Amino acid sequence: MIPQAVLNHETAPTEGALVEVKNLSVTYKTRAGYTKAVDDISFTINKGEVLGLAGESACGKTTTALSLIRLLGSNAQTEGQVLINGKDILTMSQEQLRNLRWKQVSLIPQGSMNSLDPVIQIGNQIVEAISAHTRVPRRQAWEMTTQLLSSVAIHPSRARNYPHEFSGGMKQRTVIAMALALNPLLVIADEPTTALDVVVQKQLLILLKGLQSKLGISFLFVTHDLSVIAEIADRIAIMYAGRIVEIGKKDDVLKHPSHPYTEALVNSVPKVFGDRQTLNSILGNPPSGIWPTGCRFHPRCKYAFELCKEKEPQLLKSKTGSQAACHLISANA
Amino acid sequence: MASRTGERPILEVRGLKVYFQKRQGIIGRKTTIHAVDDVTITIASGEILSLVGESGSGKSTLARTIVKLNQPTSGQIFYHGQDVFKQTRKETKQLRRRVQMIFQDPYESLNPHSTVFDTIIEPSIIHGLVTRNKKNRNAIVERMLKLVGLDPATKMDRYPHQLSGGERQRVAIARALSLEPDLLIADEPVSMLDVSIRLGVLHLLQTLKEELKLTYLFITHDLGVARYISARIAVMYFGKIVEVAETDDLINHPLHHYTNLLLASVPGTENSPVVTAKLDVEYASNLADPPSGCRFHPRCPYAKEKCSVEEPKLIELRQGHYAACNYPLPG
Numbered sequence: 001m002i003p004q005a006v007l008n009h010e011t012a013p014t015e016g017a018l019v020e021v022k023n024l025s026v027t028y029k030t031r032a033g034y035t036k037a038v039d040d041i042s043f044t045i046n047k048g049e050v051l052g053l054a055g056e057s058a059c060g061k062t063t064t065a066l067s068l069i070r071l072l073g074s075n076a077q078t079e080g081q082v083l084i085n086g087k088d089i090l091t092m093s094q095e096q097l098r099n100l101r102w103k104q105v106s107l108i109p110q111g112s113m114n115s116l117d118p119v120i121q122i123g124n125q126i127v128e129a130i131s132a133h134t135r136v137p138r139r140q141a142w143e144m145t146t147q148l149l150s151s152v153a154i155h156p157s158r159a160r161n162y163p164h165e166f167s168g169g170m171k172q173r174t175v176i177a178m179a180l181a182l183n184p185l186l187v188i189a190d191e192p193t194t195a196l197d198v199v200v201q202k203q204l205l206i207l208l209k210g211l212q213s214k215l216g217i218s219f220l221f222v223t224h225d226l227s228v229i230a231e232i233a234d235r236i237a238i239m240y241a242g243r244i245v246e247i248g249k250k251d252d253v254l255k256h257p258s259h260p261y262t263e264a265l266v267n268s269v270p271k272v273f274g275d276r277q278t279l280n281s282i283l284g285n286p287p288s289g290i291w292p293t294g295c296r297f298h299p300r301c302k303y304a305f306e307l308c309k310e311k312e313p314q315l316l317k318s319k320t321g322s323q324a325a326c327h328l329i330s331a332n333a
Numbered sequence: 334m335a336s337r338t339g340e341r342p343i344l345e346v347r348g349l350k351v352y353f354q355k356r357q358g359i360i361g362r363k364t365t366i367h368a369v370d371d372v373t374i375t376i377a378s379g380e381i382l383s384l385v386g387e388s389g390s391g392k393s394t395l396a397r398t399i400v401k402l403n404q405p406t407s408g409q410i411f412y413h414g415q416d417v418f419k420q421t422r423k424e425t426k427q428l429r430r431r432v433q434m435i436f437q438d439p440y441e442s443l444n445p446h447s448t449v450f451d452t453i454i455e456p457s458i459i460h461g462l463v464t465r466n467k468k469n470r471n472a473i474v475e476r477m478l479k480l481v482g483l484d485p486a487t488k489m490d491r492y493p494h495q496l497s498g499g500e501r502q503r504v505a506i507a508r509a510l511s512l513e514p515d516l517l518i519a520d521e522p523v524s525m526l527d528v529s530i531r532l533g534v535l536h537l538l539q540t541l542k543e544e545l546k547l548t549y550l551f552i553t554h555d556l557g558v559a560r561y562i563s564a565r566i567a568v569m570y571f572g573k574i575v576e577v578a579e580t581d582d583l584i585n586h587p588l589h590h591y592t593n594l595l596l597a598s599v600p601g602t603e604n605s606p607v608v609t610a611k612l613d614v615e616y617a618s619n620l621a622d623p624p625s626g627c628r629f630h631p632r633c634p635y636a637k638e639k640c641s642v643e644e645p646k647l648i649e650l651r652q653g654h655y656a657a658c659n660y661p662l663p664g
Contacts (some may be wrong), residue, residue: 156395170387197387198554200597221357224528227557230601268532270561272584273604278560281532285497 018185020046026072031190035289037063040080045186050212050219052233052250053291054265058288059239061222062110062271065188068220069105084186090140102133106179108189113171116163122174123149123159129178148177152207162266169200173207180211190222206232224268230254238262241287241296244315248322257289259326260301260319289298295327303328341414342375343516343548344399349373349408351391351398358362364607367623370572371408373647375514381542381549381558383580386569386597392552395552395569397519399550401432412516429461433509437521439501450474450489453508460512468529470626477507498529503537510541518550523558558586568592571628574647578654588656590633627659630657635660 010211026038038060045051055061066072068082070089082089084105092100109115117125123145130141146156152173163171172192192208195200209232212219221232229236230250237247238261246259257263263303264282271277284300292299298308305325315323316330351369369391376382386392397403399410401417410417435441438492443452448477453474457463463470475485481503493501502522509517518537522545523531537560540551553559556639559566567577568591576589587593587606597606630640638661647657 030368056529198556198600199387199594199598199652202600205600225600227599227601260444265529266527270532270535270557270597272560273602279532281501281536283533285499286527286529 016046017044018047018085019081021064021068021320022081022083024067024078024082025080026060026067027077028063029075029077032289036291037076037242038067039291041239041242041244041258042248043243043244044081045218045220047185047218048213048216049234050111050172050209050221050232052229052236053220053222053239054229055239056224056235056286058241058286060242061239062190062280063083065107065190065220065222068186068188068292069101069107071107098133102129102184103182104184105188106184107183108175108179110186110190111195112175112192113168113195116171116174117253118163121160121162122166126159126174126178127182128180132214133182142183145177149174151180151211152177153203164305167200168196169204171201172196172204176204176208176211180215180217183215185215186218186220188220188222192221193228194223194225200286201228208232226254226265231319238265241291243296243325245297246322247315248318248320248325249323252320253320258320258322259297260303260328262298262324264302265299274323279320295325335508341380344376345376345411345414346372346395346399347409347411349398349410350406351394351396351403352406356521366514367572369398369405371388372569372572372574374574374577374641376548376550378515378544380550380565381551381563383551383563385553385554385556385559385566387554389571390569391572392569393520395548396434396520396552398431399518401428414456418537426460430512431514432518433512433514433515435502435505435509435517435519435522437524439494439498439505440527441500442505445490445493448489449478449483449491449493449496449504452493452504453477453511456508456512462512473511478508479510479581479651480541482533483507484650497530498526498533499645502526502534506534506537507543513563514547515547516548516550516588518552520552521554522551522554526554538562551555556584556595566588568595571623572626575629575658576654576656577647578649578651579655581652583650586654586662587653588661589629589630589658590635590653590662592656593662628656 002244022042022103024038024041025036027038028035041064049305053061053064054238067078072078078090089100111211126145126148127138127141130136130144145159149156152174154170166174193204197202205228205319223229235248236250236253237244238259246257253262254266257266262307268279268281270279270306281302282307287296294309295313298304301308311329313325315325318324349369349372353368355364355365356367376575384392398405405418410427412432417425420428445473454463457473471555474489478485478488480523483500483503511608521533541547551563564578564580566573566583568589571590576583576587576592583592584596587596593606599605625646626641630636633640637660643659645657647655647660649655650661
């Protein structure tokens with residue numbers, strides 16, 4: 001199979017690319033056998049940009065996110081390359097990884113607001129994160145902490161509170177503050193607003209966007225919620241069954257989708273504003289673990305034809321400028 | 334708030350209060366959580382009313398009180414004109430049959446030890462609606478599965494862990510409908526389902542409503558879903574209903590500032606209203622301490638002195654459009 005990196009895929013200028021993922025595959029060893037959760041994907045994240053990674057359950061987005069910081073469990077086999085600032089993190093030593101984590105790449109894991117230590121004051125948790133990765137003296141670390149809390153709109157006086165005294169939104173902002181503490185180049189956020197109420201979510205997204213553009217941080221923003229991605233991302237990658245099926249600029253992907261799955265997904269989200277729509281549901285379920293032959297979406301695709309069952313399509317440039325893996329694109333080329 | 338057709342509403346909630354006693358800390362003082370605080374709302378026969386609110390608003394507590402899973406502190410609930418808290422045991426058993434609930438988590442609401450068959454037939458057995466006749470029972474389960482779009486041959490003997498989230502939710506719906514209810518309360522029925530599956534379940538609920546002449550109380554935090562499925566929306570905040578209106582009227586001409594804030598918070602759209610909400614005033618997730626006067630006043634960009642003193646009543650400000658606000662939006 002021709003690696004995607006060699007084909008016509010999106011070439012951001014290497015100077016602008018902070019992250020280059022090349023032919024990444026992750027296979028999990030489970031009792032039921034081997035599952036290829038991520039299957040030969042490639043993408044880039046440019047400096048200062050937010051790449052949204054969208055998809056439903058079992059599509060591989062969390063696995064992809066965790067592999068960028070090499071935090072997958074021992075039952076995961078990773079292949080390919082993950083270049084951050086030109087260095088492949090998959091071949092780094094533990095020492096090098098320690099230098100990378102939190103300082104260059106930080107992570108806001110799923111459900112992280114619930115993983116704050118309940119018996120340690122909020123301020124101390126941030127100080128602990130700073131101390132674990134730097135030699136910054138404690139007093140200075142506290143100063144940094146109060147500044148960080150202010151930047152996420154938490155009054156510094158609340159640094160002495162415990163997590164249970166914070167609302168969900170405040171806890172999440174704390175975790176964001178921790179992730180930004182050492183001015184990383186890249187922040188990986190895995191569903192950072194999913195458990196939050198809509199008003200808090202909006203505030204958080206505005207905050208994130210503000211901090212992101214002010215500090216020039218790149219984000220890999222993983223979520224299943226297309227409206228959230230529409231709010232925050234510059235570019236979007238859509239994952240399905242371990243593959244990237246479409247990747248491109250936000251407006252191109254959401255307003256003029258090139259892949260039938262993207263189109264179906266966008267059209268299955270009821271909108272609050274605008275004209276009343278008749279929406280059509282997608283038949284079937286997202287696959288998990290066992291992938292269909294040929295194009296993995298073909299059993300649910302309304303445009304599927306013979307070739308789709310037999311041959312897996314590669315990412316090709318579509319009319320809108322996005323890349324999409326669909327035989328319809330090469331058919332029209 | 335009489336129903337427009339003049340006929341008696343299927344459900345009438347009057348001045349309902351549901352308070353919980355909670356102890357702060359191990360030796361702390363007792364506090365009272367005002368989960369539902371003086372709620373009055375009616376649901377007309379055959380309508381779909383969406384109840385929208387964030388967590389802590391009281392919408393789930395209200396739903397659970399309607400099906401008598403909670404005791405009210407005061408107030409009344411009338412089902413077909415009958416006070417549900419003054420019923421005989423026989424009448425309660427009827428209520429438990431005719432008013433059904435579908436829950437949010439499809440991974441929790443089905444007994445993992447029961448097959449789909451057992452899950453669906455169990456309520457009928459409890460209510461004495463089926464005989465031991467195997468053929469009879471099979472027929473009922475088959476019919477219910479077909480009704481919710483599941484193939485009886487392949488699904489009847491499955492266990493929940495062998496089904497997807499969407500399929501489990503369909504089984505939960507089949508189970509609820511097996512007792513031939515006329516009122517269905519759906520508490521966030523699609524929130525935990527994958528995006529591409531949600532629509533199928535929503536469409537199913539719409540079809541079933543028409544076919545079986547049902548009435549729905551649909552609870553959701555998602556305004557898009559509420560708009561899609563319901564003709565009328567009620568907005569809850571801090572235990573109170575702050576606005577009720579027909580769907581399009583609420584979305585395009587909201588009267589209450591909290592509704593406006595909800596609309597402004599819809600992500601990813603250029604069409605939402607612009608609101609400068611105060612970021613630093615934290616929403617007290619502590620429901621033991623409601624603000625004085627209008628509960629939304631600490632966060633309201635339009636609040637004036639009156640708002641911290643006088644609690645506004647829910648009144649009809651426009652035709653069919655109710656709001657509880659001292660200084661409603663011009664709309």
